[in-house]
Amino acid sequence: MHLSTLPDERAATAPEAPAIRDDASELSNRVLLDRVRRAAGALAARGVSRGDVVAILLPNRVELIVALFAAWRVGAAVTPINPVLGVTEVRHQVADSGARVIVSDTDLGLDLDQIGLDDLDGDADDASDPRDLGDEQLALLIYTSGTTGTPKGVMLSHRNLDAMTSSFISWFELGADDHSLLVLPLFHANGIVLGTLSPLRAGGQVSITGRFARDRFFADVERLRPTYFSAVPAIYALLSSLDDSVQPDTSSLRFAVCGAAPMPAEAITRFEQRFGVTIVEGYGLSETTTASTINPLRGVRKPGTVGLPLPDQRVAIMDEQGELLPPGGVGEIVIAGPVVMTGYLGRPEETARTIVDGWLHTGDIGRFDADGYLQIVDRIKDMIIRGGENIYPQEIENALYAHPDVVEAAVIGAPDPVLGEVPVAYVAVRDGAVVSPADLAERMAETLAAFKRPQRVLLLPELPKNPVGKIDKPALRRRLADAS
Structure with missing residues (x-):
């Protein structure tokens, strides 16, 4: 599936069903499609077309997703920018990505055509139908955090997004009744792919809560009644630090996902016992479109591991000589399959060092136990x-x-x-x-x-x-x- 057509398909199937909301607005499928079509018209009127890159610098809000679908509708790729970056960092990402325009609610003073939120209200007829696009076309440019050097643009194709969302829907049994509570940032793959695209593709809905706030989180859960959310260990730690008198109603939640960094088994157990929410820990990278292993909802969950390989992915342990190791062997985690990025933008040598013979080298050290569950030992560099x-x-x-x-x-x-x-x-x-x-x-x-x-x-x-x-x-x- 080419996800540029998702708003059209949802509107045709259930026009008045809820699609996405934030603190300021709530969009049905019909309204989402209308907003996307008008935003696509606005981009087309600025000269954005197939093969271009649209930069989006916005906090978590509905307009970010509208602009994302609008860019895909005219055949462009999107690079989401962290809104707290400094001007120099923003300039680097804009220049490195080759963005043609930037969508933002802040006057950035860049030498680039800037589109404000009011400017997204264009003529829908200028871009009324999704383009006939190939799955190999670039969809997202996700920039790494830069902790190991200059941030790099991870190139994710529409094929990558199709494979990853399909895998999530199958693994988590997502359907029309599912409701994602989005607390992770939308400049990162997890927020876009697991938090937004997957539930929308499954027929469900998304609620964006803005920047995470410990003291508001469970009030949002009780008010919005989501069925799942995805977070990082730091968020779970903050929630666990709430006063013992805080006993929220979490009965709507089927599960919660933990990723981005390992979460100790003791911390998982502590959270689950206190709040009555099942945490499934997973593992992945931007370079693999979000996730490659996750603990199962059904069957054996092993806190302290990051679960089993997801469908259609190969996850293995490799030694320094490039040989795959048996269960119990400790070495580098390598991944192959349709979710592996197409490469780092403009960095062919680094891409060649990272993807060797179809295997993406993660830089993480791990081991598989006898049951096939992956345990992260550490980062090689740490x-x-x-x-x-x-x-x-x-x-x-x-x-x-x-x-x-x-x-x-x-x-x-x-x-x-x-x-x-x-x-x-x-x-x-x-x-x-x-x-x-x-x-x-x-x-x-x-x-x-x-x-x-x-x-x-x-x-x-x-x-x-x-x-x-x-x-x-x-x-x-x-x-x-x-x-x-």
């Missing part, structure tokens, strides 16, 4: 080598999360003149909890070998996050360096 011994920070973080008052934990390597590197832990605890570094060190001593224990445990009110909501380890490394 591994700490202490006096010749390999230490995986995630193992230490899991030991910290076993403490009932630990909300967030991150372990990084600190330079050491003798050992090369030693682990240092940053921890945030529940409001009102009385926990000392010595308490945490004592707890870790029960489960970790001496060489794995952090040299220091530092307490912070909250750990820094990157724009996607992951704990920002580069920021912690800078903090540690400044302190030294």
Whole structure:
């Protein structure tokens, strides 16, 4: 399916059924199609056509999705931009993507044709029908967070989106009764593909709640009655830190998805037991259009793993010589299948290093257990080598999360003149909890070998996050360096 036709198909099937809403507006299928057609006309009037790129810099709101479908309707690709980026970062993404126009509600002062929200009300007849487009055409340019260097444009085709949404619909048994509560940012693949496109393709609906706020989240759940949402571990940690008196009605939720970073089994159990919501943890990258493994809704769920490979994807463990390893072997996670990106925009050499013989090299270390469930061991770049011994920070973080008052934990390597590197832990605890570094060190001593224990445990009110909501380890490394 080419998703540019989705608004037309929904309007033809159930014109008055709800499609998408935010805090300001609510669109039925009929109104969504009308808005998309008029926005497509506005883009066409600005000269946007097949093969162009449309940049969209907006907070989470209905107009972002309208502009997305409108760009696809005229045959253009979309690059969504994080609205909190600085001007220099925005300029880089606009220039690197080759965007022809930018849709934004902010005066950016760029040397580029800018389309305001009022300007999206064009003549629907200028672009009345979706173009006859091939599945291999570029659909999305998702830019990586840039923690390992200059942000790169991940090229996702309409074929990638078709495969990924189809897989999600099958895995989660999505249908017309499903309702996604969108809390993740729409400049990221998860928010667009799992949070928006998949439920819309299944005939369901989407509610956009704007920027995540801990104290409003469950009020939205009770008011809107969604059937699922997707979030990152930091969001679950914030919700778990709510006062014990908060006991919301979560009966509408069939499940919740956790991705972007590993979530310790203890934290999953803590959230599920308190709020009565099943969390299925998954694993994927922008380069694989969102997800490649997820714990099943039916059958055995294994908290602490990221589940089983999704349909039509091959997920394997590879050693440094390029040989695939049997269950239990530890090595790099590699992925093949129709969700693998077409490449990094304008970076053929980096694309060739990342996709080798059809396998996408993730840079993550993992292992499969005897039942075929994938466990993430750590990032290759995050591994700490202490006096010749390999230490995986995630193992230490899991030991910290076993403490009932630990909300967030991150372990990084600190330079050491003798050992090369030693682990240092940053921890945030529940409001009102009385926990000392010595308490945490004592707890870790029960489960970790001496060489794995952090040299220091530092307490912070909250750990820094990157724009996607992951704990920002580069920021912690800078903090540690400044302190030294």
